Amino acid sequence: MEIFDDKHIKNVVFVGAHNSGKTTLAETMLFEAGLINRRGTVEGKNTVSDYHDIEHERGTSVFATPLHTEWRNYKINIIDTPGLDDFIGEIISSIRVSDTIVTVIDAKQGVEIGTEIIWNYIDKYNKPTLFVINQIDHPSANFEESYKSLKTLVGNNVVKVQYPLMVDGAQCIIDVLKMKMYKFKPEGGKPEKLEIPDDQKGIADALHNELVEKAAENDEELLELYFEKGSLNEEEMRKGIKAGMLNHDLFPVFCISALNDMGTGRLMGFIDNVAPAAADLKPAQSVEGEEIKPTKDSSTSLFIFKTLFLPNVGQINFFKVKSGEIKLNDKLTNSRTGEVETINQLFIMDGKKREAVNQLTVGDIGATIKLKNVETNDTLYSGNNPITIKPIKYPEPRMYKAVVADNKNNEEKLTEALKRIHSQDPTLVLKYSKEFNQQIIGCQGELHLATIDWALKNEYNVEAVFERPKINYRETIQRSNTANYRHKKQSGGAGQFAQVHLKIEPYYEGMPEPEGFNIRGKEEVELPWGGKLMFYNCIVGGVIDTRYLPSIMKGVLEVMESGPLTGSYIRDVRVMVYDGKMHSVDSNDISFKIAGAHAFKEAFLNANPKLLEPTLKLTVKVPEEMVGNVMTDLQSRRSIIQSIQTNDHYQILKCVTPEAELYGFSTELRSLTQGKATFNTEFSSYEPVPQHVQQQLVS
Template sequence: MKVFDNKHIKNIVLLGSQKSGKTTLAETMLFEAGLINRRGSVENHNTVSDYHALEHEREGSVYTTLLHTEWRNYKINILDTPGLDDFVGEVISSVRVADTCVYLINAQYGVEVGTELIWNHVDELQKPTIFVINQLDHPKSNYDFALESLKEHYGSAVTPMQFPVNEGPGFNGIIDLLKMRYYKFGESGGKPEKLEIPELFREKAEKMHNELVEKAAENDEGLMELYFEKGTLSEDEMRKGLRLGMLNHDVFPVFCISAKNDMGSGRLMGFIDNVAPSAIDAMPEHDASGNVIPLKEDAPTELFVFKTRIEQNLGQLTFFKVVSGTLKEGMELVNQQNGQTERINQLFIIDGHNRNQVDTLGTGDIGATLKLKNTATNDTLGSEDLKSPVAPMEFPAPRLTVAITAANRSDEEKMTEVLHRLVAEDPTIDVHYSNELRQMLVGCQGELHLSVIKWILENMYDLNIDFETPRVSYRESITIPAESVYRHKKQSGGAGQFAEVHMKIMPYTEGMDDPQGFNIRDKQVIDLEWGGKLVYYNCIVGGAIDNRFHPSILKGIMEVLANGPVTGSYVRDVCVMVHDGKMHPVDSNDIAFKIAGTYAFKEAFMNAKPVVMEPINELEVYVPEELMGDVMTDLQTRRSIITGVDMKGNYQVIKAKTPVAELDKYTTALRSITQGRSSFKTKFAEYAPVSSENIAAMAVH
């Protein structure tokens, strides 16, 4: 297979809402280039891209699929992504390694929910972007509406390159404003006739062409001088200006196609070849220290792993981008995260489930290899003397967490193993066992994401599983000081047990002074593994209790902290002063003082006006302005405290503090309230007391 240099490699990612036509366009691009001899369809389950059984069942993309095509001496690597926000991890990794984002817009609807939500990731990385208005053959197609919605959302950078002729079921032509030609298609699409622009459209075309020339000239002083001098620019000069504008995120070209009828895809591919940034033009990667990694073929070889798939009959398939240097089959590279050496035994260019073996991949190219043992998504492979790995991708925290159990107990080990495989494939999934809640927890991005996890477990691994609402991690603490005296005495023949402990406890707050009125001999500040602190003071004078018994008293207290007296939840933020007691020269021992410490602490705790505390999360909800009222009303029913409202792009950002107990299934509720037009992220903020009216309804364990 031909090896391309980095000037002739174009890496594009297909983005857009569900049903915008990404997979159909990918299929058409492969067909146009002659890499397949017939086009499949999503409905017939025979496309190169959506090949997984799960995608056939859903008739939509769930995973990113890597493809490639060749067009006029250029190689175009294509990443076909899912259109649903639940699968955002696939989008983040694909956008990261792409050099140009190709955004599909359904001509019926214009900018949709999925388009809005995905844009945040594109905008953050400032990736060059092409908008493609698709499905212009649909009876309800409305190009003007779709174009206006783009301008409304993305501003003056939206730059029409074409407009359609005979839009709707009779769609068969495109006026190209760069080449100033009329492309007329036959009924089966494919290669069009290239004609003069009809008189009916000439005035509109000339006006839009002049606007395009001005837009191209704006991006370079030299081009602007030429434009003032000549009053126009040549096609090559316009291409240069458009490329610069795309790299600066100041130009978003807009194309017209019917991917289903193979109309306009060839012209789009030509523009990707001639104008869209190549691998060498694109923004370079940075290492973890922020230093630029040079895009040079004569530099040391360095790979960035952006995706991992585990195939049942194949093993681990690792997808990477060659960040610098040249990769050859048989090379040994060091994983910069763990120091392990990996041998690249096989190199592949991937087309769906087909693997095309190659010997070499150059800088900027994307490929895959098999059976790396110690390499995962976000890892960097390179020479031993690399100073720093590629800066890792950041994935969103889970927005939905459920408890999972295997219907058959004997399947629990297998279930856990499979879940950890899924985490290796999808970093937006979190799996861990909570010792506190005594539940296996699975975190994901929403109900659809969860349904995919369930499908995989049941259909690919024959596991019957159940999901449950997870218990809430409550905490216990105290609000006032309290004292106790507990004597443990046991006599049953021979040596007995005797210990007496005098104790005072009080609430702990960060930065507080040591308690007054005690002769403090020793102080231990213990950071509790479940959060908060225990401060233990040895205030014994006169040898009432030997120092050797304090570890036993503390051990008894720690057992109570791990199983609170009120609800069985963890206890946090308590100061304990052991200030007096008694012991017996024969009967006192470690067990006796542990028991005495346990019961003295429990008694003092119950007298200190104990309080149950619940976890509170910081919540940020991204919502269109017109839906703010509905979202805020719902938040208030969830005992939220609104802390502020900001603006980001086209979204209002509602900030709130919300009890974790009220966030169960919030992803589904928010999607219902806003018709899927909102997104949110959440993280732990603090523990706060549960109000008396909510304690009775609390799920304790």
């Protein structure tokens, strides 16, 4: 296989809403370049990129799939991504290692909610981006409306490089960079190059001038040249367009029909000649604060951006060469573990097809297998100076489920399977609730959960049951109370005796010290489940020996681990032990632990105990025409709406909602808004449960 240098390697990722045509476009580009002899279809379940069983079963992309093609002395690495935001992790990791984003828009739909969600990540990473309006030959296509929706999304920095036109019943594309018209046969393929028709010259000239101005704005030399000549030639325009893309200030717009192979060759030519390569991007900073120079002569560093498990192959690690070169049998250090890994095999991946290579250079994307302990986000480096590439940050889960194996004998097998799935999908979050002895998984939505369930059944032969997770309620008190308890037990020989008098009060940060007590010692306990216990030794006259105070506190803490209302943890209480009795023979640690526990429990139940529930800060972005239904749903979930902000044609609702009420919200929101709304949450605080809810929970 030919070895390409860093200036002739282009890494592009195809992103866009569900059914916008990304997989079809990837298939057509491979066909155009001659890498495949016939084009597969999503419906025919024979495309190069959608090769997983679950993708065939569901008829949609689930995984991001690396491919490659070669076009006019350039190598184009393509990553075809899913269009549903349930699989946002696949999209984010692909965006991270790409040099240019190709955002595919369905000409029938224009910008969809999926496009908007993805655009937020593109904008965050500040990556060079071009837009492709697809399916221009469909009877329902509307190029101009699609272009307007792009301007609404991105602003005035989107600029047409092409627009579609029907001439004598034939699909044509006017290209205002080359100032030519491409006329296609019904079956597509190589077009006929023609002059722009007279009735289109005015439109094409105006668009050409707009493109020239946009290109000139991004380079001072070109701007001076433009003022001097009044125009730029094609080569100068290419330079200016690339500069604008690198500045994230210029977004070229193309039009194609991927299904009928119209305009894909021209798009590939633009990617070759104009789209930025890895060598054009600014050097990244390592976690250590060093610049990672994307040059062939630098120390080698690989960034693992994706992990996959395939039957009969095992673990495949996909990487981007961030600096230097990688060759067979190279030994690299994992910056996370410190272990040395030997690269025994190197591949270029096209779907499930592996093409063995001997080396890859900076900027390229490849894969390897049979590494010992390598995960997504790891960095492998050569030399003595550690290099750690900044990890990909994945979004927080939007829904949680408790999961158990349907057969208790398979619990360990289930846990191992979930760990394996998490290693190839970091947006699946695994947690264990010690409080409830529950295994919890967090995922991005119902569809994401369905694919996890599918993988467990079909790949790991484990049947799982998904349940509503238990809520981490807390118990506390609302007023002070005193209690005493005498523990006495005689059973021949030494007995047990202890008497404890104590007072309890609600605790809050910064409150004054207790009044009316002779404080001889204080212990502040940061509780593992949140909140504090403030424990005071207020014993006067030695009625209880100091050595028994830790036992009394231990008894109090045991009760706090299982509150008397619902068995939930108790938090934010202070306890003053001020009196009691002991026996010279029968008193011991266990006696005072028991007495302390009983006294505390009695005082707690008479101190107006209150149940607290976790509340979350909830931010919902919803189209303004749908905000009424969403607000009604939120109010039914005991949400307190704190603010409403306007962002274009969206309303952003910020509220505080009890965690218990958010179960099923992801599914309901998608139903109410046809998938056009998004939300995120973060922990807010523990707040008192309404009395009627507390009664239900206690009963």
